[in-house]
Amino acid sequence: MKTAPNIARVLGLPIATGITMCVVWHVAVTSGGVPQYLLPAPTEVARKLITSLPELLGHAAISGLEAVASFLLATALGFAGAVALVYAPLLREIFYPSIVGFQLIPKVALAPLFIVWLGTDSVSRIAFATFLSFFPVLISTMTGLQNADPNAVRLSRSLTASEWQTFVSVRIPFSLPYFFSATKVAATLAVTGIVVAEFITANAGLGFLILSSTPRMETLTIFAAILMLCFVGLLLYGAVSLLERAGRRWFKGA
Amino acid sequence: MSGTARKRLSRLLGARRVVAPLVFLLALFIVWETWLHYLPMSRAVIAPPSAIFATLVNGFPILMKHTLSTLIEIVQGFLLAAVVGIAIGALITISTWTRQAFYPNIVFFQLIPKVAVAPLFVLWLGVGTPSRVAFAVFMAFFAIAIATATGLENTKLETIRLCRSLTASHWQTFTKVRFPFAMPHIFAGLKVGMAMAMIGIIVGEFVTGQEGLGYVIMFASSAGESAPLYAALLLLAALGLALYSCVLLAELAVQRWYGAPFVSEGFA
Numbered sequence: 001m002k003t004a005p006n007i008a009r010v011l012g013l014p015i016a017t018g019i020t021m022c023v024v025w026h027v028a029v030t031s032g033g034v035p036q037y038l039l040p041a042p043t044e045v046a047r048k049l050i051t052s053l054p055e056l057l058g059h060a061a062i063s064g065l066e067a068v069a070s071f072l073l074a075t076a077l078g079f080a081g082a083v084a085l086v087y088a089p090l091l092r093e094i095f096y097p098s099i100v101g102f103q104l105i106p107k108v109a110l111a112p113l114f115i116v117w118l119g120t121d122s123v124s125r126i127a128f129a130t131f132l133s134f135f136p137v138l139i140s141t142m143t144g145l146q147n148a149d150p151n152a153v154r155l156s157r158s159l160t161a162s163e164w165q166t167f168v169s170v171r172i173p174f175s176l177p178y179f180f181s182a183t184k185v186a187a188t189l190a191v192t193g194i195v196v197a198e199f200i201t202a203n204a205g206l207g208f209l210i211l212s213s214t215p216r217m218e219t220l221t222i223f224a225a226i227l228m229l230c231f232v233g234l235l236l237y238g239a240v241s242l243l244e245r246a247g248r249r250w251f252k253g254a
Numbered sequence: 255m256s257g258t259a260r261k262r263l264s265r266l267l268g269a270r271r272v273v274a275p276l277v278f279l280l281a282l283f284i285v286w287e288t289w290l291h292y293l294p295m296s297r298a299v300i301a302p303p304s305a306i307f308a309t310l311v312n313g314f315p316i317l318m319k320h321t322l323s324t325l326i327e328i329v330q331g332f333l334l335a336a337v338v339g340i341a342i343g344a345l346i347t348i349s350t351w352t353r354q355a356f357y358p359n360i361v362f363f364q365l366i367p368k369v370a371v372a373p374l375f376v377l378w379l380g381v382g383t384p385s386r387v388a389f390a391v392f393m394a395f396f397a398i399a400i401a402t403a404t405g406l407e408n409t410k411l412e413t414i415r416l417c418r419s420l421t422a423s424h425w426q427t428f429t430k431v432r433f434p435f436a437m438p439h440i441f442a443g444l445k446v447g448m449a450m451a452m453i454g455i456i457v458g459e460f461v462t463g464q465e466g467l468g469y470v471i472m473f474a475s476s477a478g479e480s481a482p483l484y485a486a487l488l489l490l491a492a493l494g495l496a497l498y499s500c501v502l503l504a505e506l507a508v509q510r511w512y513g514a515p516f517v518s519e520g521f522a
Contacts (some may be wrong), residue, residue, distance in 0.1 A: 116483070126324050199373075199460060222377070226370050
C-alpha cells in the first residue's frame with residue numbers, strides 16, 4: 001500500500017525537477033533574448049541532436065570504443081596488479097607507497113606526456129585513459145583481497161584447500177564488492193581520460209568535436225556533442241552496474 | 255632462531271617498509287640518468303634527471319610564476335566549490351521532498367564526464383582566470399554537495415529525537431548535531447573536491463593555453479622540450495601533495511575543535 005506512491009515519488013520527483021529545469025532554461029533563453037551562440041534553447045539542442053545524428057554517432061563510436069578499450073584494459077591490469085601486489089610482499093613494499101603518492105597528484109596533467117611518448121593516434125589516448133582509470137581498480141581490489149575474512153581463510157586452510165583454491169573461492173568473492181565499486185569509478189574515469197586526450201590530440205571523436213566547435217562558436221554542436229557524450233558515459237556506467245549485479249549473484253549462488 | 259636474531263630480523267623487515275620504496279626510487283633515478291648518458295634518446299621524449307633539475311634551477315622565476323598562477327586558481331576554485339557544495343548539500347536536505355527532488359539529479363551529474371564541458375566555459379567567460387576557476391568550481395562542487403547531503407542524512411536518529419525532546423529548534427539541531435555529525439562525510443567530499451578542482455584548473459589551462467603549469471606542460475610538449483615538461487609535472491605533484499596535506503590539517507583542526515575523533519576516507 002505504502003510502496004506504490006513512494007516509488008512514484010522517488011522516480012517522479014527527480015524527473016519533474018529535470019523537466020522543470022529544462023522548461024526554465026527554455027523560457028529564459030527564448031524570452032530573455034539570449035543569443036544562440038551563448039546558450040541555445042533545449043528544443044534547438046534536441047533538434048540538432050536529431051538532424052546531425054549520423055555525424056554525432058560516428059564521433060561517439062570512436063570515443064566510445066576507445067573508452068571501452070581503456071576501461072577493459074584498466075580493470076584487467078588493475079586486477080592482475082592487485083593480485084601480484086597482494087601475493088608478493090616485497091613488490092608491495094616497493095610499489096605501494098609510490099602508488100598511494102600517485103593518487104594525490106593530478107594525473108590528468110600527464111596527458112601531453114602520453115602524446116610525446118606514443119604519438120597522436122588512438123594508442124596514446126587509450127593508454128592515457130587506461131592509466132587514469134587503472135589506479136582506483138588496483139587500490140580497491142588490493143584492499144578487498146587483503147580484507148577477506150581471516151576466519152574463512154583459516155577454515156579453507158584447515159580443510160587443506162590449496163592457495164589457488166583459497167584464492168578463487170574465498171579471496172575473490174570477498175574482494176568483489178571492492179572491485180565492482182572501483183570499476184564504476186573506472187568507467188567514468190575512462191571516458192574522462194578519452195575526452196581530455198581528444199582535447200589535446202585528435203581529428204575525430206566527441207572531445208575533438210567539442211573543442212573544434214568552440215572557436216567557431218557553434219554552441220549548438222557543442223551541446224549536442226556533450227549530450228551524446230553523456231549517453232556514452234551512462235551506457236558504459238549502466239553496463240558496468242549490470243555486470244556487477246550478475247557478478248554478485250554468480251558468487252552468491254556458487 | 256634465537257630471540258635476538260628474530261628481533262633484529264623483524265626490525266630489518268620494519269625498516270624495509272620505509273627503505274624499499276626509497277631504494278626503488280633512487281635506483282630508478284640512477285638507471286634513468288646512466289641509461290640516457292650511454293644511450294641518448296630524443297630530448298622530446300625523455301630528459302635525464304640532471305637536465306630536469308637544471309631546468310628547475312635555471313627556469314625558477316618563470317616556473318614559479320606559473321606555479322603561483324595555478325596554485326591561486328586551484329585554491330580559489332576549491333574554496334568556492336566548498337562553500338557552494340556545502341550550501342547546496344545543506345539546502346537539499348532541508349526536507350524529504352527537496353532531497354528526493356534534487357539528490358538523484360546531482361548524483362546523475364556525477365556519473366557523466368563533466369570534463370567535456372570545459373570549452374563551454376571558454377565560450378562564456380573567455381580565456382582568463384574566471385573561466386578556469388568557474389570550471390574548477392563546476393568540477394568540484396558535485397562531490398562536496400553529495401557528501402554533505404549524505405552526511406546530514408546519516409545523523410543518528412536517536413540524537414535528533416533527543417534534540418527534539420529537549421525542544422531544540424531546527425537551526426540549533428543543525429548547528430549542534432547534524433553538521434558536526436556530517437563532518438567526516440564532508441571532509442571525504444572535500445578531499446575528492448580538491449582533486450577535482452586541480453583537474454579542473456589543469457584541463458582549463460590545457461584548453462585556454464594562457465598561463466599556469468598546465469600551459470607549460472602543453473607548450474613544452476608541443477615544442478619538443480621534455481625537460482620543462484617533467485619539471486612542471488614535478489611542481490604539480492608537489493602542489494598536489496601540499497594542497498592535500500592542507501585539507502588533512504584542516505580536518506585535524508576541525509576534529510580538535512569538535513573534540514571528536516573521526517577519520518574520513520581518502521581519495522576515491
